[in-house]
Amino acid sequence: MKRKERIKKLLIHLTEGIFDKDEILALGLLAAVSGESIFLLGPPGVAKSLLARKLKYAFCEGKSFEYLMSRFSTPDEIFGPISIRKLKEEDKYERITAKYLPDANVVFLDEIWKASSAIQNALLTILNERIYRNGEQELQVNIRCIISASNELPQLGEGLEALWDRFLIRTQVSEIRNPNSFLQMITSNKDAYADTVPAELKLSEIELQEWSASIDSIDVPEVVLNVIQILKHKIEEYNQHQSSQILVYDRRWKKIIRLLRTSAFLNERKQVDLMDCFLMIHCLWNTPEQISAIFQMLSEIIREHGYHLTLNLGALSRELQEFEQEVRNETLIAHQVVVEEMQSVDTEFLEVLNIRNYFEGNLIKKADFVKLNVEEWKSISLFDVSHNLVNKIQAKLALQKHTLEILHNSQVIPLKIKTVEREKTEYIKKKPHSLVEKFWNEKAQELKNYIHNQQKRLQEDAPDELNHLKTNLFVPAHLAEIVEANMKESSKILQNLALQLEKIVHLYE
Structure with missing residues (x-):
């Protein structure tokens, strides 16, 4: 089975029993394969923990760990209790990590911003290096993805910036908004937590390690690099005029490239394309209000510059x-000539000379004059200097330039339009030298x-x-x-x- 088809089927099985969350679960799988973590922002009861539990079924012998944080949560509850035997017999301060966070493949930490500094520090090492320091040991953890969630963003000034920065993908989770999906959800009797993924679709650790090397070899073409470079510049411009700044540092840009490469690889392509670039929307915002601005910037760059550059x-x-x-x-040899042009009156009108000998008013509209021809009479409006309509006259174009003919008492009277002389540049064409040609x-x-x-x-x-x-x-x-x-x-x-x-x-x- 081809890789893309396999991932597509895997996602279909993972989303069984979950409604209106297909894109979020797909982002979770993408994060797991690329070795990154994801943050879910949303209220309680919108299936955030269910998404984490379902994601573990994507992996062979997948194990999950989930925990609801509070201000009183201790490292023992997250990383495992202290081994009394080790402490007594070997005088070593080590934890029993089996069935706790270091032993899991997929981790879900709810209300993560309430974690204590001791838990945060250990999490930073795991997120950065996939290493947990257990006493004197450095355990290489096999965590594919850490999913964190909260109904709020980390508060400024509480030292949470480093932890917040480690979650590459950030996305909002809301209640089911599609009416049909909502009715299906409330009437469904299926066990949403059941593992419905066939064994042949699950991803093995050996497979993921092999994929990792292949992901690194995915090409990032010039068109994508150009988009990223312009986007970075647009964000810098945005920050100069906004109090809520979009802060993106070098490490995040590098991780974004890895994420785009993973997307291209799982979509069975040899290089990243412009569609993959839209994943950056989930990686750059610091507040939900910035999402629309980032989307607009990225869309305009792709629409206006994309392949142009x-x-x-x-x-x-x-x-x-x-x-x-x-x-x-x-x-072309330029020379100046004097030409006679009709003089506009207040842009819209032309002045007819000597017409006051026959009618009140002396202005006609340019648009009416343009419609005249030499063959048929047409009714046109005559205006005074205040642009008030004073008469309707019969007129047609005369053979002489800038002249019309009017009908008055069965007589045809030619009248000239007021003109002005202007200098105009005209060009005389010359043949270039044969060598130049x-x-x-x-x-x-x-x-x-x-x-x-x-x-x-x-x-x-x-x-x-x-x-x-x-x-x-x-x-x-x-x-x-x-x-x-x-x-x-x-x-x-x-x-x-x-x-x-x-x-x-x-x-x-």
């Missing part, structure tokens, strides 16, 4: 502009080939890219529209640049 569309556009300017400077032809051919190769590259990559955009195991399918929009826009820009190049060549041929 990889295809060097900005640099290509600038090169064409410089080429066009060079051709214009060499082949040869150089331009070579340059144009190089640019044409480059544009063609970029179009070919986009067309060849696009089908495969589009095929798997909506089947990402960890990112909602509707976000594919943002990536697709960028790919289509990149293709359109390349077409326009090719057309611009043709126009430049036409200037000197």
Whole structure:
């Protein structure tokens, strides 16, 4: 069975008996495979502990440990009691860790911010190094994922910043909002805590270790690195204008890359893509209010820049502009001429000279004059200097420039529109020297080939890219529209640049 198909089936079995929490459980599995931890923010009774219990069934011989923290929780309750025998017989201060946190694969710690400093310090070592210091021993723990939960964020000034930073994925958990899912949940008689995962789908420790090496070899293409670099810059700009800052340090960025690589690997790809980038939304916020801002920043970057930067569309556009300017400077000689133009009155009107000899008012609308032709009479409005409508007249366009004809007492009277003389730049075209033309032809051919190769590259990559955009195991399918929009826009820009190049060549041929 292929890896992606296996993970897909595994997630289907894990979500049995859980409603409207598919994405969160998928993020939990992603965190576990990548060796990271996840924080769930939500009120009591929304299946946070159930998610942790279900996740342990993803692993062969999976063991879980869960505990509800309080201010009075002791290290004995989390890491195991002190071994009296060891203390008496060997004078060693060691804990019995079997069936406690160090012995588990999946750990769920509810209300984690209430943990004492002694528990926090031990947790930091486990989260950082997967090591638990038990007396004189350093135990290598086999914890795949620590899931923490709370209905509040850590309070500032209580020394919880280091622990908070260790949870790479942060996501909100709410009550069931889909009406059908809610009715299914309250009427279901299935045991939601039962292990329904077939043995052949479960992940073994040997398998996970082999996958770890493969994950590290997943390529992170330039398009993804460009998005991350711009996002980092946008966050820095955001922080300059907001009191609630998005604080992201180097270690978190490095862990994010590992998470994106894991997503690509489990989706059976050789490189990270733009859909994987949406996972960063769950990794960057410090308060829920920042989630929408991060989503907006990331979406705009992918929509506006995505493949544009990889295809060097900005640099290509600038090169064409410089080429066009060079051709214009060499082949077009500018000279100034005086032209007669109709003079606008308050932008919207034109003044008809001598019309007051026949009617009140002397202004007509530009829009009416443009509609006139030399063949048929049309009724147009006549206005006074205050722009009040004073009359309706029959008029048509005269053969003379800037002139109309009006009908008055069965007579055709030509009247000129008031004009003004303006200087205008006109260009005389000259033939370039044969050597210059040869150089331009070579340059144009190089640019044409480059544009063609970029179009070919986009067309060849696009089908495969589009095929798997909506089947990402960890990112909602509707976000594919943002990536697709960028790919289509990149293709359109390349077409326009090719057309611009043709126009430049036409200037000197």
